[in-house]
Amino acid sequence: MGKRKRWSVKEKIEIIEKAAEGDVIGVCRKYGISTGTYYLWRKKYETNGEGGLKENYQRQDSELKQAEEKVRILSKLLAERDIELEVQREMLKKKIWDKRSKKDLVKRTRMKYAVSVRRVLEWVGLPESSYYYKDSGKRKGAKPSVYTKHKEKGLVQEPEVVKDIKTILSHEFIDCGYRIMSAYLKQAGYIINHKKVYRIMRKNGLLKANARISRNPGGKKYVRFRKVKTSYPMQCLEMDIKIIWIPNKGKNAYLLSVIDVHTRKILGYKLDWHMKQDAVIELLSEIVDSYGIAAEMIIRSDNGSQFIANSVREYISVIGIEQEFTHVATPEENAHIESYHGTLKRDIFDRIEYHNFGQIQQIIKRYVQFYNDERLHGKLGKITPNMKWNTDEKLIPRRLLSA
Numbered sequence: 387m388g389k390r391k392r393w394s395v396k397e398k399i400e401i402i403e404k405a406a407e408g409d410v411i412g413v414c415r416k417y418g419i420s421t422g423t424y425y426l427w428r429k430k431y432e433t434n435g436e437g438g439l440k441e442n443y444q445r446q447d448s449e450l451k452q453a454e455e456k457v458r459i460l461s462k463l464l465a466e467r468d469i470e471l472e473v474q475r476e477m478l479k480k481k482i483w484d485k486r487s488k489k490d491l492v493k494r495t496r497m498k499y500a501v502s503v504r505r506v507l508e509w510v511g512l513p514e515s516s517y518y519y520k521d522s523g524k525r526k527g528a529k530p531s532v533y534t535k536h537k538e539k540g541l542v543q544e545p546e547v548v549k550d551i552k553t554i555l556s557h558e559f560i561d562c563g564y565r566i567m568s569a570y571l572k573q574a575g576y577i578i579n580h581k582k583v584y585r586i587m588r589k590n591g592l593l594k595a596n597a598r599i600s601r602n603p604g605g606k607k608y609v610r611f612r613k614v615k616t617s618y619p620m621q622c623l624e625m626d627i628k629i630i631w632i633p634n635k636g637k638n639a640y641l642l643s644v645i646d647v648h649t650r651k652i653l654g655y656k657l658d659w660h661m662k663q664d665a666v667i668e669l670l671s672e673i674v675d676s677y678g679i680a681a682e683m684i685i686r687s688d689n690g691s692q693f694i695a696n697s698v699r700e701y702i703s704v705i706g707i708e709q710e711f712t713h714v715a716t717p718e719e720n721a722h723i724e725s726y727h728g729t730l731k732r733d734i735f736d737r738i739e740y741h742n743f744g745q746i747q748q749i750i751k752r753y754v755q756f757y758n759d760e761r762l763h764g765k766l767g768k769i770t771p772n773m774k775w776n777t778d779e780k781l782i783p784r785r786l787l788s789a
Contacts, residue, residue: 391418395439398427469499473509488512530585537575548590550574551583555592559733559756563594569768614722616648618781620680623647623673624723625687627661628730634742641730641750642669642692644685645723649778650763651771652726652754653677657747663695674705681783684708686720706785726757 393401405413405424414421430438473495477483483491488510495506507517533541554560554570562570564584571578587593614622625644632639640661644653654673656665670685685707687693694711702709712719734753740746762768 395436398439399431399436402428402431466501466505469495469501470509473506477510483510485512485516489517492517530582534582535577537577539575544586547571547576547578547586548592550576551587551590551592557756557760558738559753559761561594561733561737562762564588566762566764566768569762614647614686618680618783619646619648619651619775619778620677620683620782621648623653623683623685624720625666625685625693626720626723626727627690627692628727630657630735630746632743632746633740639743639746641727642666643723643726644669644673645726646771646775647722649771649774650722650726650766651758651775655750655754657750659743661692663692663698666692666695666698667701670701670705678782679706679785681785682708683785684710686710686712688712688717688720689714729757 401413401417401419401424405428410421410424414424427439473491476491480487489512491510492503492506492512495501496503503517504514507514532544534544534547536542550571551567554567554574555562564587565580567587568578568580568583571583584593616622623644623646625642628641628643630639630641631637637659639657639659641655641657642661642665643655645651646653653676654669656669658665683706685702687709689711692698699709717724730750730753734746734749738749740749758772759770761770763771763774766774
């Protein structure tokens, strides 16, 4: 194919004028152009005169083209990087992402930006098979039994089991999962495993739905072993302070709690608007009067000002208890009392509405009694802290206080 001719404005006008005499097809054949090209030229000429026939094409330098292509590619990469960062920021807002949440995030991102599914799946860490999977809606395996065996009632139907589960969950402080619920049901006489309890609770929507203190920083003894191993009660205690918001006053109160690591029993607590070293000494004194002192006894705490105060350290030393401090920014070294305060938050502050100091004071009083006497503890083998205490109290090697 020959090289395409480039027509000048003068030549275009000459062709238009000759074709206007009547023989359009003959003129187009003579000059080797299509009739479509002729009519396009004529329209431009009639509309804009000679200016309409001027060539608008401008040859671009090859280096300029390459530079523009690089800019386009970099712009696309930067745009994708910005979208990826936005997705990552979104994922940091939640600690746990299940498949459904990730799929929702992928869909929201694709609705907002023109980005490929595969790219977003890489960012959120979700396999393509999981994203495109569609549930058939049919339950796999054999059809589950609708009857459950009870030691006294014999075989009972599922609605009665559901009713008993709801009764247990109606307790002011119980908000447990299916494993602890299976232990409660076994206490009530049911012969049932945790998998069946899970199925029943899931089916019925019952599964769980987050003055200056004189102190001397020198000479402190830090925790030697992060994981505590105990053989008897009172061998190791942990204490910590939790901040509690009081709505009607618009300020915080402070809860000091002491837990026995071996039995998970709350040995004592103190709730007040202020928590100074005198309050710590007073609570420890009450615990010693009530439970005595073991031959080898350790008490752990973080480095709060109340705990490192000279008066507190001197009192603990005088009564013969070894004091340990956790390292900075290591709450896992005080894990048992931290866990208790987390449970307290979940069972009380996230579920129960209160307005003033008196209300929360009564709620915590009832909760501590429930926690020690009624709440089944998974790490204790699904028994209560007081059950564990009553079983192992005889193991405590007692030591008398010197006069």
